[in-house]
Amino acid sequence: SQQGEEDPQALSIQEGENATMNCSYKTSINNLQWYRQNSGRGLVHLILIRSNEREKHSGRLRVTLDTSKKSSSLLITASRAADTASYFCATVRLNRDDKIIFGKGTRLHILP
Amino acid sequence: KAGVTQTPRYLIKTRGQQVTLSCSPISGHRSVSWYQQTPGQGLQFLFEYFSETQRNKGNFPGRFSGRQFSNSRSEMNVSTLELGDSALYLCASSILAGDKETQYFGPGTRLLVL
Numbered sequence: 001s002q003q004g005e006e007d008p009q010a011l012s013i014q015e016g017e018n019a020t021m022n023c024s025y026k027t028s029i030n031n032l033q034w035y036r037q038n039s040g041r042g043l044v045h046l047i048l049i050r051s052n053e054r055e056k057h058s059g060r061l062r063v064t065l066d067t068s069k070k071s072s073s074l075l076i077t078a079s080r081a082a083d084t085a086s087y088f089c090a091t092v093r094l095n096r097d098d099k100i101i102f103g104k105g106t107r108l109h110i111l112p
Numbered sequence: 113k114a115g116v117t118q119t120p121r122y123l124i125k126t127r128g129q130q131v132t133l134s135c136s137p138i139s140g141h142r143s144v145s146w147y148q149q150t151p152g153q154g155l156q157f158l159f160e161y162f163s164e165t166q167r168n169k170g171n172f173p174g175r176f177s178g179r180q181f182s183n184s185r186s187e188m189n190v191s192t193l194e195l196g197d198s199a200l201y202l203c204a205s206s207i208l209a210g211d212k213e214t215q216y217f218g219p220g221t222r223l224l225v226l
Contacts, residue, residue: 031213040200042116042217043155088155092212099168100212102147102155 004032004089004103012109019076021106023089024069030092032065034074037086037105046074046087076108084110114139116205116218124224130191133221137184137205144186145215146178149200158201161186162209190223198225 007022023032031050035043049056049065049072056063062075076083086105093099117136125131137144145168146158157170161180178188184205190197200222204215 033213035217040220040222042202042219043204044217045215048213090155090212099157099170100215101157104154 004091004101006087006089006103006106008106009104010107010109012111013079014111015079015081017079019079019083019108019110021074021087021108023072023074023103025072025089025091025103026070027091027093029067032063032072033090033092033100034061034063034072035088035090035102037088039085043088079108079110081110081112084108116203116216118201118203118218118221120221121219122222122224124226125193126226127193127195129193130189131193131223132187132189133201133203133223135186135188135203135205135218137186137203138216141205141207141216142184143206143209143211144180144184145204145206146186146188147202147204148172149202149220150196150198155202158188160210167209193225195225198223 004023004025033048034046037043047058047063049063060077065072086107088102088105090100090102119134143162145160147155149155160168164180175191180186200220202220204217206215
C-alpha cells in the first residue's frame, strides 16, 4: 500500500498565487522528499526534510513536516506557468530496508 | 556531466512478448534503481542494483528481472508481458548503495502492451 497520500489530487490556480499541497504518511520516517514530474517524464528532486526538522526553504518552495501528525506540506509561492507539473512526496522509512515509497501525487495546473 | 539516460523512450509490445529496457547512470554512480509508474498504483519500487548485485527488491512477480553490468549500466527485463505492464518505467542512479536521498531520475521508458 502507498505510504504517502497527497492532497488534493489536482489543483488549479492562477499564475502568481500560492499553491499548497499536503502529504500524509503512515509509519515513522527517516526523511520525506518532494519531487516534481513534468508530463510523464522523469522526476526531479525538489527538497528533502529530515524527521528532526520542522521547516525547510528552497527558493520559492517551503516544506513543513509534522511528525506527530505524520504529515507534510509543500508551498510554492508566486506560482509560474512552468510550475505546472505533478508533485510527489516520498518517504524513506525509519530503520527499514532503504526503500523509498512515493505517493500518487498532486497534479498542479497554473492558469495564465 | 550527462544525466541518466534510458533507452528506448517508447515501446509497443503485445501480450506474451518480452521486453528489455536499458538505463545508463550518471558517470560515477554505481547504484541503479528501477521504478514502475502507472496511473492506478503510482510509483512503485522494482529493484536496486549496486556493483552488479541486486541489493533490494520490490513486490513484483518473477517476470520482472534485472541486471547490472561492470560499467554500472543496468537493464531490466519483463517476460510474458501482460496488459497491466503498460507503464512508465523510470530508473534512478545514485553514488552510494541504498542512497534514497540523492537519486537522479532518467526520463523514463513508456511501455505500451497491446
